[in-house]
Amino acid sequence: MGLLALLRKLKSSSEKELRILLLGLDNAGKTTLLKKLAEEDVSHITPTQGFNIKTVQSQGFRLNVWDIGGQRKIRPYWKNYFDNTDILLYVIDSTDRKRFEETGMELNELLEEEKLHGVPLVVFANKQDLATAAPASEIAEGLQLQAIRGRQWHIQACSALTAEGVKDGMQHIVSMMAKKK
Amino acid sequence: MLTELWGSLWAHLFFLLRPMLKWVLNRVTGKCELLRITYQYSQGAERTQNIEDSLKQSKRSELNQLTIEDSPNISNAVLQVMAVKNIIPEVHPQFENSFRTCLLQICGYRELLTNVEQLRKTKYNSDNPEHEKTLMHLWKLLMPDDELQTRVSEQWKFIGFQGNDPQTDFRGMGLLGLHQLIHFASKHNAEARKILQKSHHPKLGYSYAIVGINMTDLVYDLLKKGHMKTHFYNKIYGKAAIEEFHEVYCHVFYEFDKFWYSENPKDIMEFGQIREKYRKKLVHSLKQPNTVLVSGLEKRND
Numbered sequence: 001m002g003l004l005a006l007l008r009k010l011k012s013s014s015e016k017e018l019r020i021l022l023l024g025l026d027n028a029g030k031t032t033l034l035k036k037l038a039e040e041d042v043s044h045i046t047p048t049q050g051f052n053i054k055t056v057q058s059q060g061f062r063l064n065v066w067d068i069g070g071q072r073k074i075r076p077y078w079k080n081y082f083d084n085t086d087i088l089l090y091v092i093d094s095t096d097r098k099r100f101e102e103t104g105m106e107l108n109e110l111l112e113e114e115k116l117h118g119v120p121l122v123v124f125a126n127k128q129d130l131a132t133a134a135p136a137s138e139i140a141e142g143l144q145l146q147a148i149r150g151r152q153w154h155i156q157a158c159s160a161l162t163a164e165g166v167k168d169g170m171q172h173i174v175s176m177m178a179k180k181k
Numbered sequence: 182m183l184t185e186l187w188g189s190l191w192a193h194l195f196f197l198l199r200p201m202l203k204w205v206l207n208r209v210t211g212k213c214e215l216l217r218i219t220y221q222y223s224q225g226a227e228r229t230q231n232i233e234d235s236l237k238q239s240k241r242s243e244l245n246q247l248t249i250e251d252s253p254n255i256s257n258a259v260l261q262v263m264a265v266k267n268i269i270p271e272v273h274p275q276f277e278n279s280f281r282t283c284l285l286q287i288c289g290y291r292e293l294l295t296n297v298e299q300l301r302k303t304k305y306n307s308d309n310p311e312h313e314k315t316l317m318h319l320w321k322l323l324m325p326d327d328e329l330q331t332r333v334s335e336q337w338k339f340i341g342f343q344g345n346d347p348q349t350d351f352r353g354m355g356l357l358g359l360h361q362l363i364h365f366a367s368k369h370n371a372e373a374r375k376i377l378q379k380s381h382h383p384k385l386g387y388s389y390a391i392v393g394i395n396m397t398d399l400v401y402d403l404l405k406k407g408h409m410k411t412h413f414y415n416k417i418y419g420k421a422a423i424e425e426f427h428e429v430y431c432h433v434f435y436e437f438d439k440f441w442y443s444e445n446p447k448d449i450m451e452f453g454q455i456r457e458k459y460r461k462k463l464v465h466s467l468k469q470p471n472t473v474l475v476s477g478l479e480k481r482n483d
Contacts, residue, residue, distance in 0.1 A: 026343040026344060026349075027343070027344070027349040027350075042353075043353055044301070044353035044354065044398060044401065044402075045352050045353040046352055046353060046354055046358075046391070046394050046395045046397075046398045047343055047350050047352065047388075047391040047394060047395070049387060049388060049391055049392055049395060049449060049452040049453075049456075050449055050450045050451065050452030050453045051450060051453060052453060053453075070343075071343035071344070071388070071391075072343075072344075073338075073388065073449075074449065074450075077448070077449070077450050080450070
């Protein structure tokens with residue numbers, strides 16, 4: 001085997017690239033989660049106009065994470081980022097009970113998208129560090145995640161701010177990918 | 182890799198050779214480094230930054246301390262440095278004043294950063310009547326002809342907040358974000374409202390308030406990383422007040438708006454790239470020693 005081929009093989013086996021789409025309503029904590037994954041400072045986040053993208057190395061995977069702004073005005077652009085998505089991460093502000101219905105509706109629309117057909121879903125029930133946060137089980141029930149068919153899914157309680165639960169969520173992503181292949 | 186190695190080698194070499202070089206120059210010119218700098222550069226960023234570097238690299242802790250300490254007594258410090266460095270006022274009459282100005286600028290920048298940081302760390306809190314009053318004032322400044330129907334209202338989206346309650350949009354910029362939006366809308370009302378109006382364009386438009394908060398993040402980052410020194414050392418021969426920083430914000434926002442439209446974006450999703458391009462442009466211009474951030478905005482108001 002030539003050196004170049006050997007190198008290429010080494011690279012492809014050790015570095016599998018994944019495209020991860022990070023969606024959710026505004027103020028859910030998508031950018032904070034993105035920055036936490038990239039081990040960056042999360043103390044001066046601002047609302048996302050447009051999108052952010054970061055590449056993160058995790059357990060032999062190269063994750064290209066796309067964080068798209070969540071404000072209503074921007075949501076029509078979400079569909080431009082669906083192509084070739086390996087995993088959908090959906091972030092929910094667990095303290096924002098007033099908008100549980102809205103976030104559930106957005107999620108359901110996403111699950112019906114042709115281009116996201118069969119794409120594994122991880123719901124991050126974020127902001128668990130706050131006393132008023134609804135527990136992940138309650139959110140799962142409200143979103144009727146049990147009714148999901150034809151894709152792997154997982155709900156993860158977390159706090160992107162303190163990083164609690166973020167690693168566990170990422171572990172699930174990796175094991176989902178292993179199952180899928 | 183090689184350039185990195187060369188760079189670090191050079192830095193080490195420079196560190197070793199610097200005292201020697203200084204000694205030689207001191208003998209030849211008969212002047213210490215601080216004095217040489219005040220002769221070599223005229224008042225402004227180049228002089229002050231060289232003084233700052235010299236103080237930082239000094240082996241004397243009392244000089245070093247001047248670049249760390251919170252609000253040192255400047256007059257005492259000037260006299261002390263002159264005594265330590267044997268600078269005779271009769272021989273170098275300009276030094277005392279020049280050096281005092283430099284110290285004021287250096288300490289002023291540090292104090293400015295402290296004040297800005299404090300404001301940024303203060304979270305917007307809707308239970309605080311003072312905060313609420315300021316937010317309402319922002320509405321009145323930008324929308325003088327429209328009454329806000331209720332405190333939580335879809336109307337906020339009209340001035341570019343994301344939802345019906347602006348409080349979650351300040352996030353990591355805290356009160357600093359709100360104060361800067363207010364400063365722009367009150368000191369340059371006509372321009373701010375014109376920019377707001379343009380921002381409603383269906384294709385090229387953006388969300389005024391959250392882009393404004395994003396611009397706060399931009400100027401805050403430039404301040405924190407020290408890039409803003411060029412501007413402040415060239416513009417203010419003393420301590421810069423926080424209003425001066427808010428003025429820089431107005432300039433940066435105003436110029437960003439022009440830059441945005443000149444880039445002819447396809448839609449709002451290009452915001453990230455265009456903002457990064459603009460940031461690089463700003464950093465580049467702040468690396469030029471004579472830069473002062475003055476826009477058409479300020480010239481018109483002078």
